[in-house]
Amino acid sequence: MEQPTMTQTPQSDTFTALNKHQYANLFTYRKNGEAIKTPIWFALKNGKIYVVTTKNAGKVKRIRNNGRVMIGPSDARGTPLGETMEARARVLGPDEVEIAKAALDEKYGLFKAVFDFFMTVRGVERDWVEITPA
Secondary structure (H helix, E strand, O other): OOOOOEEOOOHHHOOHHHOOOOEEEEEEEOOOOOEEEEEEEOEEEOOEEEEEEEOOOHHHHHHHHOOEEEEEEEOOOOOEOOOEEEEEEEEOOHHHHHHHHHHHHHHHHHHHHHHHHHHHHOOOOEEEEEEEEO
């Protein structure tokens, strides 16, 4: 797997490069240190990035084991569209997910509503992830 290249950015500006993008590559790390790239939908709110994923996703397991991540803009297929930044991720608890849901709903609108509908109909459980500057 390709290793991401890292840039140093002031914390206040860390995620502004992602503002104009619909997708990002999220790199999580296996216990052996191997970086795993996953293209994701994300929303930026109050200087933090929020992501929704299935509860049994490999990235959730990797984040629970190691909160160190890299994130950078991409297209839907994961082709990088800019610099990758170091960050910290954590899985949100049930009482913390509302800000993440609202941020993603606001950004993706109808597409997110359709996605949520089918996930609910299929009975898919979800986890919400918060990503902060490193």
